[in-house]
Amino acid sequence: MRPGGAGISPPPADAAAALCVTNLEVSYARPDGTVAAVRDVSLSVGPRECIGIVGESGSGKTQVFMAAMGLLAENARARGSVRFEGAEILGLAPHPLNRVRGSRLTMIFQDPMTSLTPHLKIGVQLAEVLVAHRGSSWREAKREALEALERVRVPEPQRRLRQYPHELSGGMRQRVMIAMSLLGRPSLLIADEPTSALDVTVQAQIIDLLRMLRVELGMAVALISHDLGVVAGLADRIVVMYAGRVVESARAGDLLRSARHPYSALLLQCVPNLRDARLERMPCLPGQPPDPAAPERGCAFAPRCPRASERCARERPALRDLDGAAQVACHHPLSP
Amino acid sequence: MSGALLEVRDLCVRFGAFAAVEDVSFDLAAGETVGLVGESGCGKSTLARAILRLIPASGGSVKWDGADLLELDAAALRRRRRHVQMVFQDPLASLDPRMTVGESLAEPLEIFEPALTKPERRSRTLHMLERVGLAAEMLHRYPHEFSGGQCQRIGIARAMMLRPKLLICDEPVSALDVSIQGQIVNLLRDLQGEFGTAMLFISHNLAVVRHLSHRVLVMYAGRLVEAAARDALFAAPVHPYTCALLAAVPDPARAPAGTAQDAFAESPPAGRVRSGCAYRGRCAYAAAACALEAPGLEQIGAQHAVACHRRRELVYS
Amino acid sequence: MNGGLWHGAWRRLRANPAAVAALCIIAALVAMAFVGPWFSPNEVEALDWSHVASDPGMVHAHWLGTDRLGRDLYVRTLAGARVSLAVGLVASAVSLSLGLCYGAVAGYVGGRTDHVMMRIIEILSGLPLIFFVIFLTVLFGRSESLLFVSIGAVGWLTMARIVRGQALSLRRKEFIEAAVASGASSARIIFKHVVPNVLGPVIVYATLSVPQIILFESFLSFLGLGIQEPHASLGTLIAEGAGEIEAAPWILLVPGVFLTMLLLCLNIFGDGLRDAFDARERR
Numbered sequence: 001m002r003p004g005g006a007g008i009s010p011p012p013a014d015a016a017a018a019l020c021v022t023n024l025e026v027s028y029a030r031p032d033g034t035v036a037a038v039r040d041v042s043l044s045v046g047p048r049e050c051i052g053i054v055g056e057s058g059s060g061k062t063q064v065f066m067a068a069m070g071l072l073a074e075n076a077r078a079r080g081s082v083r084f085e086g087a088e089i090l091g092l093a094p095h096p097l098n099r100v101r102g103s104r105l106t107m108i109f110q111d112p113m114t115s116l117t118p119h120l121k122i123g124v125q126l127a128e129v130l131v132a133h134r135g136s137s138w139r140e141a142k143r144e145a146l147e148a149l150e151r152v153r154v155p156e157p158q159r160r161l162r163q164y165p166h167e168l169s170g171g172m173r174q175r176v177m178i179a180m181s182l183l184g185r186p187s188l189l190i191a192d193e194p195t196s197a198l199d200v201t202v203q204a205q206i207i208d209l210l211r212m213l214r215v216e217l218g219m220a221v222a223l224i225s226h227d228l229g230v231v232a233g234l235a236d237r238i239v240v241m242y243a244g245r246v247v248e249s250a251r252a253g254d255l256l257r258s259a260r261h262p263y264s265a266l267l268l269q270c271v272p273n274l275r276d277a278r279l280e281r282m283p284c285l286p287g288q289p290p291d292p293a294a295p296e297r298g299c300a301f302a303p304r305c306p307r308a309s310e311r312c313a314r315e316r317p318a319l320r321d322l323d324g325a326a327q328v329a330c331h332h333p334l335s336p
Numbered sequence: 337m338s339g340a341l342l343e344v345r346d347l348c349v350r351f352g353a354f355a356a357v358e359d360v361s362f363d364l365a366a367g368e369t370v371g372l373v374g375e376s377g378c379g380k381s382t383l384a385r386a387i388l389r390l391i392p393a394s395g396g397s398v399k400w401d402g403a404d405l406l407e408l409d410a411a412a413l414r415r416r417r418r419h420v421q422m423v424f425q426d427p428l429a430s431l432d433p434r435m436t437v438g439e440s441l442a443e444p445l446e447i448f449e450p451a452l453t454k455p456e457r458r459s460r461t462l463h464m465l466e467r468v469g470l471a472a473e474m475l476h477r478y479p480h481e482f483s484g485g486q487c488q489r490i491g492i493a494r495a496m497m498l499r500p501k502l503l504i505c506d507e508p509v510s511a512l513d514v515s516i517q518g519q520i521v522n523l524l525r526d527l528q529g530e531f532g533t534a535m536l537f538i539s540h541n542l543a544v545v546r547h548l549s550h551r552v553l554v555m556y557a558g559r560l561v562e563a564a565a566r567d568a569l570f571a572a573p574v575h576p577y578t579c580a581l582l583a584a585v586p587d588p589a590r591a592p593a594g595t596a597q598d599a600f601a602e603s604p605p606a607g608r609v610r611s612g613c614a615y616r617g618r619c620a621y622a623a624a625a626c627a628l629e630a631p632g633l634e635q636i637g638a639q640h641a642v643a644c645h646r647r648r649e650l651v652y653s
Numbered sequence: 654m655n656g657g658l659w660h661g662a663w664r665r666l667r668a669n670p671a672a673v674a675a676l677c678i679i680a681a682l683v684a685m686a687f688v689g690p691w692f693s694p695n696e697v698e699a700l701d702w703s704h705v706a707s708d709p710g711m712v713h714a715h716w717l718g719t720d721r722l723g724r725d726l727y728v729r730t731l732a733g734a735r736v737s738l739a740v741g742l743v744a745s746a747v748s749l750s751l752g753l754c755y756g757a758v759a760g761y762v763g764g765r766t767d768h769v770m771m772r773i774i775e776i777l778s779g780l781p782l783i784f785f786v787i788f789l790t791v792l793f794g795r796s797e798s799l800l801f802v803s804i805g806a807v808g809w810l811t812m813a814r815i816v817r818g819q820a821l822s823l824r825r826k827e828f829i830e831a832a833v834a835s836g837a838s839s840a841r842i843i844f845k846h847v848v849p850n851v852l853g854p855v856i857v858y859a860t861l862s863v864p865q866i867i868l869f870e871s872f873l874s875f876l877g878l879g880i881q882e883p884h885a886s887l888g889t890l891i892a893e894g895a896g897e898i899e900a901a902p903w904i905l906l907v908p909g910v911f912l913t914m915l916l917l918c919l920n921i922f923g924d925g926l927r928d929a930f931d932a933r934e935r936r
Contacts, residue, residue: 031664056513057483170376199375199540201584226513270514272543274570274585282547284518288483388834417836429827434849443845447836494835 017083018188018220019045019068019105024080024090026063026072035293037063037076039244045188050214050221052231052252054267055241058289061224064241065190069107070097085187103133103184110193112173116165122149122176123161129183148179151216152209171202175209182213188220195230200272207233228264229271232256240264243290243300246319250326260326260333262307299331307332341366341501341534342387347396349379349386356382358558360396361633366501369528369535371549371566373542373581379558380538381425384504387536388422389413418448421495425507427487431479437490438475441465444497460497468493468523485516489523496527503528504536509544521547542585546570551639554578557614560633564640574642574650576619613645621646662853665929672925675918682915686734695725697732698883706901718903720893729885730908736886737912740801740870741863747805748866749859752812757847759813760820762839771817778810782869790878800879804866815858819851853930861923864916871912887912 026038038060045051055061067078067090082090084105089097109115117125126148127141136144142161149157152175165173174194181189191210195203211234214221225231231238231252238255240248240263248261259265269283276283287304299305302312311331319329340363349357357379364370374380386393389405398405400416408416424430431440441461445452452460462472468489479487488508495503505524509517521544528535539545545552552569554562554577562575573579613630616622623646631643636651644650666672690697694714701715701723709718709726717727759770789803823829823846832842871888873879879888887908894905 056515201375204584267515274543279547282518282521285515390830390833414836422834424827424831426827430831432828432846444835
């Protein structure tokens, strides 16, 4: 394990933290070279905390949690440490990992249609999880499945149990996925872009649902998204990632009010806003995120940054602690 | 309005008993951008495909340049296609994976301007590629090598190759990161300014529609429920569904509300209400008349039309 | 059409040792079939009465022995190999082109046209191949090129089904919709968009069907319906050898081993091709 490679001390391996990621690196072996998806990420999720991880496609935000869940592709190599409720789970063999994964630690994905079996009824799929993992009888399992659907506020749950996935709308399917992920009473739910495939109007409902469930079940949530607006409705803390590294981490309220990293500030401007007075140009980030296969030279964001200087192109900024439990990796952070 | 570029009248698309699009009528003038909003499943994509005759319509007419597109024979229809192009929702899927970017861009030229020589074609595709902000060396590469935003630019370049008079954009930014969506929207706006192309911009995202449109149409369960100039719609919506749509857009400046509005208790995609107003199941203002007859789109002001039996009361509320 | 996807497939193929070895062996066998005879002083049809049914050896010039008419087995086997390879190639090409066009049109056009076209295929599939070949042979006489064509004409049915299935699923893809919206005619779409995108499974199937075709020809020749004396194919040689199995087993073994190796390697290579095309490009 590389000691403090990011220039700060990693967060204490707190036994009470639901998830503690320390100096995680994930790289892929490709025929034309190694690609670094996650370069050096440390973060932690407290027991009942909700963190939002924000970044564009290719920032590595999903890979961090795929590594935690042991879902990385075959040609991936992960280094560092991922502790769940105190126990190291990175690199764990499938058998011991399955005791934790799917029950105490669950993950839902962007497209529920591919996670649900098309030819089985919803009720059967939900009950199957219980019968297989907890050895319940089918009767008990069906009853619990109904309760699970009620918990996620699916209207007419009895009827839904008898339906097939394609008969439900996108938002409804996502609720079913959430219900399925809650069956094992998780202490941490990882939601990877759960609303990106849904209408804007349904997004708010799913976020509200997650907020409610978090309180009711006392669980931690890690919400991953490319949209700061989605995360803003739920997160206590926000972590912003760019090109495989954390560039800012702060309390949600602080970051939304005054982001310190220029990237975070630009992302804030991109959140869809009906009250935006300037209509001539829709706010956006210029250019593209860097190619993960290309080697790092200086700050990865410099080519797109309005505040970049010559130093930024030369020297990569390290993640520094700021007051207020915030961290930022920038040579020219914005003032609060 | 006889000066309109596109006149859609009473367009219907039915799949068996299911009416995906019912009695939709609207006009589109040259150089104008009309935004079409609605939730998933409301029929907006089906409407776009029916206008282009990518799927068969069950009734109505689509007048373009003096002819009804739905009545034309295949050859005449193909000839007119150069003027009405489409940009698709999934940028990568809309490009042939076995063709290079250059070949995909050159295809419209090969179809409609076969007299062009190879160097002429190459120079036109190069010009358009650069116009949408991509590098020349991309001509020889394949779509899977590019990001979603870049693929969408390629799709737009392909659609604009023949300088169409109308561009139909079916959720062109929904599959992209929010940070990139603005790039594509701004590009479309620039191209419109340069070429005078009219646009039908379909989206479920009101904020995006607000940036581009001159007029906005709101669709619900296969029917148009409101049509207004952009500012009028966003400032003073009349139809209860439009109001609910606007209220449901999350606002980061607002503290998160309690539980989600019941106005969006989702109904399953299949099944349409057979009689009366399709929205009455969710509507706070539903009255007896709403169950009997589906309301038609009626003018309530200059450039503002609403399909609601109680529109007069709602305007004054 | 040499694209990023083909390069990816080629790279995966190169990384598969069994497939590469099989390809090398096939290449070696083919090379031998064409170049090999130059090394031997013997002619294909020359009868050497002084060495009838002799054992393989280096003493006389007949390295792999002779058959009961004194014909050198080495040269004859290679000649037979040339014929079998030609059959495999020509028949495969015929069935590939026929099947590809038919299937692509049926799958893309769909509707009643597809319905009718598929019923025709089903009727043809119901007919026993043998009778069809016999019928053609009776009708047109025993010509070798006709044999190739008739074998290919029978093999296109499955190819057409495979292509039609692929074309049906392609029809729904957005880039096909985009091509229609761009004003492309159906012919253009079928030949420029559908066909290139079904080529992957088609090539794999064509490669895997070559062994079947060669076997079928061998079978026909064995029955006396295919290649006739004095010409030879591996099948006819094996038929001859079967009669001499006790006295002079090498007459069977030499062509038999050649054919077996060829078929085995073709199958292994075909499997390797399928694996190479199957993998997804992105991670």
